[in-house]
Amino acid sequence: xxxxNHLRSVLSGHDLTFLAEVPVVYHCHHYNLFHDQTxxxxxxxxxxxxxxxxxxxxxxxxxxxxxxxALNLSTRTxxxxxxxxxxxxxxxxxxxVQSTPQGGEATGTNLHYGFAWREKYGARxxxxxxxxxxxxxxxxxxxxxxEQLPPGSVEATEDRCLVLxxxxxxxxxxxxxRSTPYSTIDRIxxxxxVIPSFGGLEExxxxxxxxxxxxxxxxxxxxxxxxxxxxxxxVTMHLSNYYNGTIYEAIHHIEREQPALLPVAETLFREAGIxxxxxTFGNMLLSAEWEGLVxxxxxxxxxxxxxxxxxxxxxxxxxxxVHEYDAGKRFVLRAPIDYEVPFYLEQxxxxxxxxxxxxxxxxxxxxxxxxxxxxxxxxKLTPEFYLSLFxxxxxxxxxxxxxxxxxxxxxxxxxxxR
Amino acid sequence: MSTxxxxxxxxxxxxxxxxxxxxxxxxxxxxxxxxxxxxxxxEDVAAYFGDLVRSNRxxxxxxxxWSAEMQITIESxxxxxxxxxxxxxxxxxxxxxxxxxxxxxxxxxxxxxxxVSTQLPKASLEERPRGVRILEFLDRYAPDxxxxxxxxxxxxGIPVETLQAAESLQTEQIAxxxxxxxxxxxxxxxxx
Numbered sequence: 354x355x356x357x358n359h360l361r362s363v364l365s366g367h368d369l370t371f372l373a374e375v376p377v378v379y380h381c382h383h384y385n386l387f388h389d390q391t392x393x394x395x396x397x398x399x400x401x402x403x404x405x406x407x408x409x410x411x412x413x414x415x416x417x418x419x420x421x422x423a424l425n426l427s428t429r430t431x432x433x434x435x436x437x438x439x440x441x442x443x444x445x446x447x448x449x450v451q452s453t454p455q456g457g458e459a460t461g462t463n464l465h466y467g468f469a470w471r472e473k474y475g476a477r478x479x480x481x482x483x484x485x486x487x488x489x490x491x492x493x494x495x496x497x498x499x500e501q502l503p504p505g506s507v508e509a510t511e512d513r514c515l516v517l518x519x520x521x522x523x524x525x526x527x528x529x530x531r532s533t534p535y536s537t538i539d540r541i542x543x544x545x546x547v548i549p550s551f552g553g554l555e556e557x558x559x560x561x562x563x564x565x566x567x568x569x570x571x572x573x574x575x576x577x578x579x580x581x582x583x584x585x586x587x588v589t590m591h592l593s594n595y596y597n598g599t600i601y602e603a604i605h606h607i608e609r610e611q612p613a614l615l616p617v618a619e620t621l622f623r624e625a626g627i628x629x630x631x632x633t634f635g636n637m638l639l640s641a642e643w644e645g646l647v648x649x650x651x652x653x654x655x656x657x658x659x660x661x662x663x664x665x666x667x668x669x670x671x672x673x674x675v676h677e678y679d680a681g682k683r684f685v686l687r688a689p690i691d692y693e694v695p696f697y698l699e700q701x702x703x704x705x706x707x708x709x710x711x712x713x714x715x716x717x718x719x720x721x722x723x724x725x726x727x728x729x730x731x732x733k734l735t736p737e738f739y740l741s742l743f744x745x746x747x748x749x750x751x752x753x754x755x756x757x758x759x760x761x762x763x764x765x766x767x768x769x770x771r
Numbered sequence: 772m773s774t775x776x777x778x779x780x781x782x783x784x785x786x787x788x789x790x791x792x793x794x795x796x797x798x799x800x801x802x803x804x805x806x807x808x809x810x811x812x813x814e815d816v817a818a819y820f821g822d823l824v825r826s827n828r829x830x831x832x833x834x835x836x837w838s839a840e841m842q843i844t845i846e847s848x849x850x851x852x853x854x855x856x857x858x859x860x861x862x863x864x865x866x867x868x869x870x871x872x873x874x875x876x877x878x879x880x881x882x883x884x885x886x887v888s889t890q891l892p893k894a895s896l897e898e899r900p901r902g903v904r905i906l907e908f909l910d911r912y913a914p915d916x917x918x919x920x921x922x923x924x925x926x927x928g929i930p931v932e933t934l935q936a937a938e939s940l941q942t943e944q945i946a947x948x949x950x951x952x953x954x955x956x957x958x959x960x961x962x963x
Contacts, residue, residue, distance in 0.1 A: 387915070394925040398954075474914050479957030607925075617924045617931060624918055744917035 354442050354574060360423050361571065363669075364543065366550030367689055368563065370669030373419035374540040375412075376593040378692050379570065379668040381586035382469035384629040388596065389466065389486070391621040395603040398482045402489075408598035409490020410497075410505060411535040416592060417498040419539070429499060436495035440488070441579025443590040448488055452496040452526065456507060459492035461485065461522035463578045467515035469587050475516070483514035485522050487595065492524045505533030536700070537594040543695040548762055550689050553674030555659035562660065565646045566667030584636040585734070593669075597696035600710065605701075619710060623751075626714025627743060634664045634715075635722055635734045650728040657723035658684060665715065673712075676765065681724060683769040686716040690757060690764060697758045707756035709764050716766035717751035718743075746771075777802040780886045784879045786871035788850065789813065792887065793821040793862040796963065797899055797907070801861060817864070818911055824854055824862045829962055844873075853880050857888050902937035902945050904963050905952050913955050926951040 360373040370377055393401040426432055441447045446463035466484040489509040496507045506528055513523035575581050581588040600622055607618045637643055638650050638660060650657060655678050662673040671691035678684050693709045721742055726732055748771055755765035781790040781804045789805035791813050798821030803813040831837035845852040851867040853876065863884055867876050913919045924931045927947040952961055
């Protein structure tokens with residue numbers, strides 16, 4: 354896997370990360386499950402599964418082709434080996450694809466979504482529809498890539514899933530004559546939207562931590578199960594084209610069909626960002642790795658905010674800066690772009706409103722965690738603690754005031770006390 | 772029944788850590804007592820065990836073995852828990868230390884029930900609106916309970932403000948709410 358590891362790159366000054374020029378970002382299972390769940394809520398399970406499958410097939414298809422091209426893979430065996438190795442390396446579990454030009458089948462173990470859903474919710478609620486649309490998309494794209502079929506020509510149906518209490522996950526693959534070009538963006542497309550980068554408060558500290566984190570992340574890969582268990586969460590290297598393709602399809606569907614519900618959907622997508630910061634960022638700060646790299650968090654709010662910015666950069670979210678901080682009253686988070694903006698602009702063009710939902714939720718969560726958590730007491734970031742912080746009316750409000758998707762030159766979220 | 776009276780019935784029972792009465796079918800806490808060192812969220816306990824009794828009742832009915840004398844005994848690592856239907860409207864729950872002999876526990880339970888049952892209101896409780904009960908059920912069992920109203924709103928198309936006044940939901944809205952609740956919980960129907 355060293356060869357694949359060498360295909361990582363960073364857009365300098367913007368902290369956007371790539372694998373073979375395909376944009377990637379790290380997210381934990383809490384974010385991933387909430388993200389998919391919100392798409393389900395917005396579209397219904399059937400349409401949601403289709404949109405998530407297509408976004409996965411498209412983004413994975415592009416990734417496989419670009420990785421294969423970068424590694425000069427030419428034989429069917431080499432292509433199949435790449436498909437076997439890549440998914441577990443990214444922390445998504447293992448998937449054995451047995452493809453033919455007509456389709457075939459794939460069998461998964463510990464696939465991220467099903468595995469994580471069962472771990473998080475399985476003892477509490479039942480589920481009667483499968484969870485692994487991303488892996489279904491991967492299986493279809495792998496079949497297309499291995500068999501040299503046209504993009505978007507293979508459909509996948511998950512007929513066994515861990516969340517349905519099956520022992521593993523299984524997909525039927527079927528090729529047909531239809532094809533759909535992959536609808537993704539790559540590094541070249543993203544570079545069309547960058548502006549000169551800039552710094553903010555605590556810039557030297559943030560940059561130094563980011564560098565350390567990035568070195569740490571370079572060594573992160575799935576274990577024998579294909580799982581990355583770190584910081585108390587299951588981490589994945591994921592394709593930002595998947596996140597963006599699914600969020601914006603759902604948002605646009607709501608805008609067309611039920612515009613009155615748009616604020617509800619947007620709040621839930623922000624909530625996914627809050628879950629990300631609480632679970633991943635928060636547990637990273639409390640980890641032994643963080644203590645070794647940075648030291649124990651002091652709990653000083655500005656230090657915490659700058660630490661969160663460093664984590665965001667290290668995970669590939671973008672060049673987040675503390676633009677302004679008025680102790681206990683106001684925090685302004687800025688970024689030249691984040692991983693959401695270029696996709697929107699490339700796929701849909703300019704719009705009349707801000708579209709950085711992860712950034713919006715994250716800014717609010719960062720502020721709450723910086724001011725309302727006693728970090729020195731080494732708190733346990735439990736679901737109960739989460740509810741105590743984020744349930745009901747919070748003492749802070751967040752608003753995205755600048756966004757390139759509506760013509761502004763940068764992203765800005767202002768968080769202030771009510 | 773007064774709090775004072777309930778406490779007088781239960782507070783001197785050996786090995787008893789907590790006792791509660793749950794009003795059915797809403798699973799609301801009607802009366803409670805807990806030992807000084809105990810830190811139980813009695814409202815939650817009353818609600819969850821009320822649901823358990825209801826499920827148990829329906830399971831036994833499905834087996835055609837239900838009787839009004841039904842009692843549930845739970846032996847956990849630290850506690851011995853007994854649940855008993857006093858009548859159709861009330862469930863009595865008692866949480867004993869795990870080390871308490873079962874025979875003694877049953878004896879005390881019977882004595883407590885004898886005294887409590889005569890003090891409970893005779894009139895049946897007014898059933899609260901189904902929409903309210905569905906949302907309370909979701910609050911207890913749905914994942915991410917803080918997001919439940921938003922999720923239900925998105926699934927049903929019912930505005931959040933309307934859901935917040937669930938007692939006023941129309942019949943058709945309640946049907947949509949119930950269907951969405953079943954989807955969130957993976958249930959075929961809600962046994963409320």
